[in-house]
Each structure stands twice: as structure tokens, then as C-alpha cells.
Amino acid sequence: MKILVVGGTRYFGIPVVNALLAKGHNVTIATRGNVKVDFEGEVSYVVLDRMDSSSVKRALDNHRFDVIIDKIAYSSNDVKALLENVSCDRYIQMSTCSVYPCEHAGITEDEFVTSEYPLEWMDRIKDYEKTKRNAERAVLEYMDLSACTFVRYPVVLGENDYTGRLRFYIEHIKNEHSMNVDDLDVAMSFIHEKEAGEFMAYLVDHPVCGAVNGCSNGDIRISEIISCAEKKLDKKAILDENGDAAPFNGLKDALTFSTEKAKEAGYIFSDLNSWIYKLIDYEI
Template sequence: MNILILGGTQFVGRHIVEAFLDSGHKVTVLTRGKSKDELPEAVKHLHGDRNEGAAGLSALEDREWDACVDVSGYTPQQVRASASALQGRVGRYVFVSTVSVYAEPERHPVREDDPLSAPAAEDVTEVSGKTYGPLKVTCENIVHEVYGEHCTVLRPQIVAGPFDHTARYPYWVDRAARGGQVLAPGDGQDSLQIIDARDLARFTVKVVEDGTDGTFNMSGPRISWADFMGVLGVSGPVWVNSKTLETNGLGSRELPVYLSAHGEQGGMMDVDNARAMAAGLTLTDPATTARDTREWSKDADLQYTLTPEREAEILASLGG
């Protein structure tokens, strides 16, 4: 099959490109050419910018593909431009959305048919923590409007794995590798649930090959934070409750991917993946994700908000 990837040079997109190649398909990527590109030579490159509307997508003219995978659509203007430009020239439009579309993130568990946030207006272009979910809702609506039954929407949870430049999940594998006492959020009973980027990529290939319509939560194995510390090889985590975390100014930037099970976002670590599993989603063992991420991140020179010095200072104040 001939596959078009909108984006494709970074993290999730890179894994999707490689998964299609591994399955024997031909891949073309459309990028702005501004990000570091280490894709295999077999990938064909086109340059364009959806922010410029139809004029920015002239490279797509007079070309056809069996499917398009939109990894980089964040605003309605971007998705409207590409969905319209490719109408009638791709057999399927796969849109990578997010679990942040759900209106009730405290719900346990979160399922595909749960209420969504109110959609953002199509002229909203600022992507922030407040607008991210509503923008993706509008993007999903555009894809459904243009492609009807010939589209698939994937809603990933936090994605992890090699090439993860977000410095969220890698914080924990790198922190564990440094050794010593590890400041750990909560009491060990909260849940951690991420999706390995390679699992998301393989499922993307499968829905294209199988012609699968529908909307799917992309979530991985759900484990406790105590088990996660065990996966990382942390023998003596120092558990810190929410009140103490707040007192010390420790939030999602300092301790990424942690969400209290009883907090306003608690359901985001309880995302039901039964529909995707029934459609062929396979999951990587958490230990493999941790190992492979660390193998990549040890040379990635990622920068983290919580420094070793600050962590040591807090642990000392706690008597740890």
C-alpha cells in the first residue's frame, strides 16, 4: 500500500513510519522540514505547511494514496486544510487524537462513548493546556464530516518509548538509573497507564490494512506506582503524599505522568482499551518499554524540571 503520513519525523510519527515500512508498505511523509529527520532512506519526502491552508499543500496535488495518517493535526485549520485537500485521493484518513477530548477525566473507567468536551471554534489556533482537548474534538469532527465511514480516530493516552523527546516518561527511567533514594508521588497505590509508541504504531498499520472504521482508545497495561517502581528497579522509593507534594511545589512538570487516582484527572489513568484489543491491539510489557526507553534516553541529553539537587533537598526535609 501507498501511505501518506502528515508529520512523521518525531517520536510517535517516526514509529508509525517505521511500522508501515516493516510491514512492507511504501511511505511518503509531508513535513515542514523544520525538525531533525532521521527517517530511513526508503521514505519519500514532501514539504508543505498546513498553516498556510491550501497553498501550503500544493505538494499533494495530482497524487493518491491508499491511506493518510495524520499525526500532526492540532488545530481545526490544519485538519480542515489537509482533509479537504486529500478528499477523494486517499482511501482512509486516520487521525491521531488524544484522550484529552473527554469532558469527564475523573470518570473511571474512560470509554470511547463517554461525553466529549465542547468543540473549539474552527478559528482557534492557540494550543494550550486549556484548548488542546477542545481543539482535538473539533479536528475529529472535521475528519468525520469529510470522510464519513472511511476514517479511523485513535485517542492515545500518554505515549512512551524510544525517541520520546517530551521528557515525561523518560524522567522516571533516567531517575531510576541514577540510583539512590527516589522521591515517588502518592502512596504507591495510584495507577500508571501509558501506551508504548510501538504498540500505537502497529495498531495504526493494522486498522489501515484491515480497513477498520471507528474510534479507539489507545491505552496500555494499567499498573500501580508501586509496581512501576519495581519495574524500574527502585528498591526504596520515598512516597510523598499529595499535600506534601503541593507544599513543596511538586506538580506535573516536576513529577511527570503522575495523576492521583482520586484527582480531577484520575480517569486518565483508567482508560478502557477493550475496543482496541478486540480490533487487534497488542501491548508491550511495561518492563520492555522502560528498558528500551532508557537505552535511548541515556544519550538523549533530556532536561528535567526536578533537578537532583532539588530532589535531595526535599528528601532531606522529609527525613529521607
């Protein structure tokens, strides 16, 4: 199939592209042209600013793809700039589990219904939840829901995580810096960067209508992350309410997600325990 990947040269965009190439798809990557990657196969590039409608039009006007995988749709205006200038049979958007209004264990896709959300045309704003809800909703102005997939991930971790969220805990323990962790016992879901990419590629050949959650099986408590790092480093964490605020503060309840819909499509996610402790070792 002829596939456009918008934002495929960074983090888990790379395993998206490699998985598509392994399946023999014809891949074009839309980027700003700042980064070139040695993929596991040949790809084509188009250079554009996806937030600028005229830039997208110059690069992609009159192009049609079997599938568009949109990894960097952060606002409704991002979606507008793209979909008013290029067409496709199917559209897959990397959304986020942050669209869900309530935190609890076992969140299912129907807890945020894209079609029922009141659309606002907006640029990228600091209210991440609001802007991503609008990014989902904007797609339905251009395509039928039956041709759309919204992939909702929790926090993505991996060796190439440029945000340093897991590294925060390890470095604070290693350097004996105090940190403020507001709930040691909160349980969270995560997904590894490689699997996050591979699942999006899987959806090209195994379409899912509407929203679908993706995360590793199982969860982990912040206290377990800290305890593992303490043992590996042979140092104790310095916990202090006046210390540096930890990345996952602010949760009021467990934050885990059902992946039954993905299982129905034939995809089984890995167990969290199969990689999270290896990743802690890697960071150390």
C-alpha cells in the same frame, strides 16, 4: 497502497512508517523538511507547513491517496488546511484519550462521540482537550465517519520520548531532588512508542470506523514506578509538597482504557509489564 503520513520523522511516527514499508505500501511523508530519517525502505517526501493552507495546496494540490495518516492534527484549522487541499479514501488521525470528559477505569470509545461535538474552527490553543476534540470533529466536515479512524492513545512512553516524563522520576531520585507527587496510588495506562506506531499502520489494512482506543494491557501505579527506580538506584525518593511537580499530577481517579474495539479488529496489545520495567532500566 499509496499512503501519506503527515509527521512521520519523529518519535512514534518512525515505527508507523517502518511498519507500512514492511507491508509493501508506497509511503509519502509530509514534513517541514527539518529532519531526514533512515527508514527501513524508500520513502518520498513533500515539504509543507500543515498549519498553512496555501503551503499545503502548493505541495499537495490535486494529489489523492488511498490513506492519510495524520499524526500532528492538533486543531480544527490544522485539519481544514490539510483536507481542503488533498483527498483520500480513508483518513486516520492520531487523537488522544484526553478527549474523554471523565477520568475512571475502563473508558470506552463511546464516552466521547465525535459527531455530537459542536465544532469550532480554531488554531492550536493551550486547552489541549478542547483543541483535540475539535480536530476530530473537523474531519467530519470533509469525510464520512465510515471512512475515518480516530486513534485515541494515553501517554506514549519509550526510549525516544522527548518529553522526559518517566525520566523526571528517575532523575529526581538519582539526584536526590524533592518532588511533589499528589497521588502515589493512581493507576494509569500507557502505550510504548513502537506499538503506538505499529497499531496506526495496522489500521491501514484493517480499517476501524470511528474512534478506537490503544494502550498496553494492564496499568501501573505511580508508587510502583517510584519503587522500582528506588531499588535500581538504591536511593529513596524525596517526596515533598513543595518539591517539583511530577508529570502525572492532577488525576482524580484511575485512568485506564478499554481496548475491546481494537481486539475486535484483530489487534492484541502487549502487556504493560512486558516493557515498562525494561524502560525504567533503560532510563537509569
